[in-house]
Amino acid sequence: MRRHLGYTLRCARRVLPAFLVALGALGVWELYVDLGGVNSALLPAPHEIATELWRNGALLWTNFAITAEEVVLGLLLALVGGFLLGVAIHLSPLLRRGIYPHAVGSQAVPIAVISPLLVFWWGFGVFPKLFVIALICFFPVVVTTVDALAAVDPEQLKLLRTFDASRWQVFRFAELPAAMPAAISGARIALAVGVIGAYIAETSTATTGPYAGLGREIVTDLNVLATARAYAAATVLFAFAVACFYALTLAERRLVPQTNPPRGARP
């Protein structure tokens, strides 16, 4: 019982600073809108946003489920694809020279330019959105993976060679585990931009049906000056991004138990 209490207290101590910062920011925001006479179509007060969150719970939830699916699947695609591409670039100098520059360039492509083509290929479903999210998120994973694989101690590799290790074994016993923490840091960056990736994906590719995710919801709301509801939707995205980020930290503890996640990323 006392141990349980201690655990609760430790959790509270961790969450408290972020909670207080949020509370302070919301207070200032509320005062600014209330006392400054700001038009609520321009900037709704926090209490209005809270009301919208409450009133539109069902609508936001439905849209959230759509966006969450896109983010999770898109990120999965980005993490797996980015990691594999990073490994391939590391193992093959030819790929490094042939593909790496284009991976860099892919980050400069305005999504709106390619979205009609994506819809033409894959229709109004989820695939074009997954592609857009993956395109936005895979790059940090590639860069951190490639750099970490290249940074493995050359003396270590020499030692493995005296044990007659094959190329695959060098990768499996030394390079891969050594690169894991950095690759996960890349995944962390990818996760943080994944949600904004979903917003870009939803607003740049066409969808049929009444619900199209939180990103599309925000655009629709802003068009009809339902600003408070747009902010409510943005609040959900905000919370979702934070949740994704810390979910990865928890996963990391299982995946690479030998290294603790960097302090900043711990919940």
Next chain:
Amino acid sequence: MSVEAVSRIYADSGRPDRSVRALAEVSLRAGPGEVLAVVGPSGCGKTTLLELICGLQEPDGGAVRCAPAALMPQRDLLLPWLNAVDNAALAPRIAGMRRAAARERAGALFAELGLAGFEAARPHELSGGMRQRVAFVRTLLAGKPVLCLDEPFGALDAITRAEMQSWLARALRREPRTVVLVTHDVEEAVLLADRVAVLSPRPGRVRAELAVELPRPRARTDAAVVALRERALRALGLGA
């Protein structure tokens, strides 16, 4: 293990005037079960010599004839994500042995060499001396007839080094191998080796070879050990 008139030159491509001669016509041999110590000043090509013996480099002249050799590098290079016994079992695992069987072999050596109880420790939980012991067991388990030890205790404090030297002497009596021990510590060479080769400053040449025909275990205070130490130091040009 035999090295005959071996030379090694590190070329700076495009700047031939800046190429470095690391070794010049070095000849050494060590019979089965013999411990050969190589001492010399820093930068005389000792590490290069070991890499030639292990086949990590090719000589620019002369010939290296050697049974397969395992290298114990200066730094322990233990993998931080593996515990001590898994680190020691790295070579058998690379040779295709199953994890459990490789662990068992490493565990047996741990018990034999006084490392029992440290199997599950991660490298960062071990002292410098313990890490070197694990690294040595890893080298033993590579299953090669020749061991190349590159200043294995160079980074340790004097007390730990003295402990490690007697530990290594005992370990080699239990697990006899042909050993090429590179060191800059003349006393260590005399305590552990059957023969001591003294190299000159770069480019390294063999200046002297001293036979250490003393019974083991040897004490660093033995008159014969001290006398040999003096001879080796004189060969290095450091005699008092």
